[in-house]
Amino acid sequence: MKIRLLDIAHARSGDKGDTANVGVIALEPQWYPLLERELTRERVARHFAGAITGGVERYELPNLGALNFLLHGALGGGGTLSLKTDAQGKVFSTALLRLELDVPDAEARHLRLPGAGG
Amino acid sequence: MTRVVRVASGQGFWGDWLEAPRRQADGGPIDYLMLDYLAEVTMSILQKQKERDPSLGYARDFIGAMESVFPAVAQRGVRVVANAGGVNPAACATAVRQAARTAGVSPNVRIGVVTGDDLLPRIDALLDDGHALANMETGEPLSTIRDRVLSANAYLGAPPIVDALRRGANVVVTGRSTDTALTMAPLLREFGWRLDDWDKLAAGIVAGHIIECGAQCSGGNCLYDWRTIPDLANVGYPIVEGHEDGTFVIYKHPNTGGRIDVHSVTEQLVYEMGDPHSYITPDVIADFTTIRLESAGPDRVRVFGITGRAPTDKLKVSIAYRAGFKALGTLVYAWPDAMDKARLADRVVRERLDRLGLQFETIHTEFLGASATHGALAGAVGDVPEVQLRIGVRGPDRKAVERFTREIAPLVLNGPPSVTGFAGGRPKVEEVVAYWPALIDKRVVTPVVTMDEP
Numbered sequence: 138m139k140i141r142l143l144d145i146a147h148a149r150s151g152d153k154g155d156t157a158n159v160g161v162i163a164l165e166p167q168w169y170p171l172l173e174r175e176l177t178r179e180r181v182a183r184h185f186a187g188a189i190t191g192g193v194e195r196y197e198l199p200n201l202g203a204l205n206f207l208l209h210g211a212l213g214g215g216g217t218l219s220l221k222t223d224a225q226g227k228v229f230s231t232a233l234l235r236l237e238l239d240v241p242d243a244e245a246r247h248l249r250l251p252g253a254g255g
Numbered sequence: 256m257t258r259v260v261r262v263a264s265g266q267g268f269w270g271d272w273l274e275a276p277r278r279q280a281d282g283g284p285i286d287y288l289m290l291d292y293l294a295e296v297t298m299s300i301l302q303k304q305k306e307r308d309p310s311l312g313y314a315r316d317f318i319g320a321m322e323s324v325f326p327a328v329a330q331r332g333v334r335v336v337a338n339a340g341g342v343n344p345a346a347c348a349t350a351v352r353q354a355a356r357t358a359g360v361s362p363n364v365r366i367g368v369v370t371g372d373d374l375l376p377r378i379d380a381l382l383d384d385g386h387a388l389a390n391m392e393t394g395e396p397l398s399t400i401r402d403r404v405l406s407a408n409a410y411l412g413a414p415p416i417v418d419a420l421r422r423g424a425n426v427v428v429t430g431r432s433t434d435t436a437l438t439m440a441p442l443l444r445e446f447g448w449r450l451d452d453w454d455k456l457a458a459g460i461v462a463g464h465i466i467e468c469g470a471q472c473s474g475g476n477c478l479y480d481w482r483t484i485p486d487l488a489n490v491g492y493p494i495v496e497g498h499e500d501g502t503f504v505i506y507k508h509p510n511t512g513g514r515i516d517v518h519s520v521t522e523q524l525v526y527e528m529g530d531p532h533s534y535i536t537p538d539v540i541a542d543f544t545t546i547r548l549e550s551a552g553p554d555r556v557r558v559f560g561i562t563g564r565a566p567t568d569k570l571k572v573s574i575a576y577r578a579g580f581k582a583l584g585t586l587v588y589a590w591p592d593a594m595d596k597a598r599l600a601d602r603v604v605r606e607r608l609d610r611l612g613l614q615f616e617t618i619h620t621e622f623l624g625a626s627a628t629h630g631a632l633a634g635a636v637g638d639v640p641e642v643q644l645r646i647g648v649r650g651p652d653r654k655a656v657e658r659f660t661r662e663i664a665p666l667v668l669n670g671p672p673s674v675t676g677f678a679g680g681r682p683k684v685e686e687v688v689a690y691w692p693a694l695i696d697k698r699v700v701t702p703v704v705t706m707d708e709p
Contacts, residue, residue: 147479147518151527154392154692160525162518164479188630196531198544200560201521205528213619216690217296218578220619220647222627230478232629 148230155215157226169202266290267469276320280327282508287441290337299575301341302406312343329360366707367419369429388693412537415702416440435463457541457563458501472523474513486512502559569694578689581649584663587676596671597644615650
C-alpha cells in the first residue's frame, strides 16, 4: 500500500549556503527501520528531480530515529543571493513529507502504520 | 544533591522576541543568560553600519536586552554571555556601560570583551603569506572577490569567553564567536572541564546547538503535533541544566507556554545539520550520532551519551562581499483563472525586459498560493481565489535592476485583468551582500580578552 511520509514522520529543514538539509524523524521509534530501508538517497533525489540542481546525500541517526538529507543546489544560490521565497530552505521539510512510500500490506499492518487497518 | 549550572537562551537571532531575555532572567532561577545575535550575513550589515558611524557595528537590540535584565545581573548574580559585539565589541561594551550608569548599576557590572576575530584589516597580509581563504564550497580563491570584501571574521571558540568569566566578568560581549561557544563556555568555566575532555566539550556543543535558536526547541516552529502545543503566545525559552558529568536536561520556566519533549528537541537537533558524525567547532568535533534523549518529566528532556574528538587545526572564517543588486516585485491576480492571468503577466514582463535589452544574472518567478514553496510537488492547482505573482531579478548592473522596478506597476493598467495588491509601491533595489565561507590556520588567529571595569 502507499504510505504518505507525512503520516509516519515529522521533519525540520534549514540551509547551509546553497544546500538545504532536511531531517526526517520517525513518528514512532519502531517505524525508523522502514524509513532507513525505503527512504533512500535515490528515492529522495527522484522526489526532488527538477527542483534541485545538485546531488543528494543521506546520513543515518538511528539514535534519534532520524535521517538527514543534504539537498545540494536547492536554494537558488542560497543566503542573500537567492530570490526564492524559501531562500533558507525552511519548508523543504514538508515538501519531502509529501513523498509516498510503497509498503507491503502485511508489513504496514504489522507496524500499525496509519491507514493500514488490521 | 549534585551541583547544576543553568544556562538560559534568551535570543536566537537578531530580531528575536524582545521579551525573552527578561522573561528568562525573571521567570525562575538561572545562572547564565545566553544571547545569540549573529547569523551569517549579520556581520556584513554591521560592517556597513560601522562604516557610516564608527560608534556602531554591534547588535543594538542587546542594549535594550541588558536594560531589561540589569536587576538580575547587578543584584542576583546572573551572568550574560552574548555575541552582540558584532564587528565592534568595544563600542558595544561602551554602550552597555553607559546604559548601566543610567540605570544606576554600573558599579556591579564588569564587562569582558572578546576580540581578535576581525581579519579585515589583515586580509592582504594573510593573502601575501599564502593563506588563500578559498571558498569552502566552490574552491575559488579569495583574490577573485578581494576588492568587494566587506567583512572577514574568524569563528572563535569557548576559551576566551571562559577567560573573561574567570577574570570576573558578569557580562561577556564577543564578536564572531560560534553560537555554541556561548553555551559551552559557562559549563566549561563552572565545571572546570579539561580542554581535551572531548566528550564533555562535545556535550557542551550539543547543549549549545539545542538552545541557540531560542524557542525553536521548546515548541516554536515545531511540526510534531503542532496543534496541541499549548500557549505559544506565552512560549517559554529553553534552559540547559548542565551536570558535571557532561549530561544535561533541557527545560523551561514554570507557567510558560510551548512544549519541550523528545520530539521538539529532536527537530532542533537536525536543524541545519550537515554530516552528523562531524559537527566541527574550534574546540571539539561532536558526534551527533551518539546523542541519547529521554523524557525526564513534563517539559524536561535528559540528554546523554555524547562523544567528541579533537578538533582540526583550522578555524572557519565568515567573509561577506558585495555581489550586485536585486529587486522583487509582486502583484495579485484574482479569480477566475488567477493562475493563467499571473502566468501571462510574467511573460509580458519578461518580454518587455528583453526588448529593453536588460541583462540579469537571474530572473526568478514564483506564484504564491500555487507553487512558490513546493514547486511542482504541490501538484495541479484548481481555480484558486487568488495568486500572487512574485518576480525577482539579480545582476551586477544597478541601473538594469532599477529599470526592472519600473516595469511592475504599469501592468495594473496595461496587463492581464483582475489585478490588485500593488499598494506597496515600486520595488526597492537592494545591494546583495553574499557570504564566502573559508578556513584559516588556527595559529594565525589570537583571541584577545579585555576587561571593562566600573
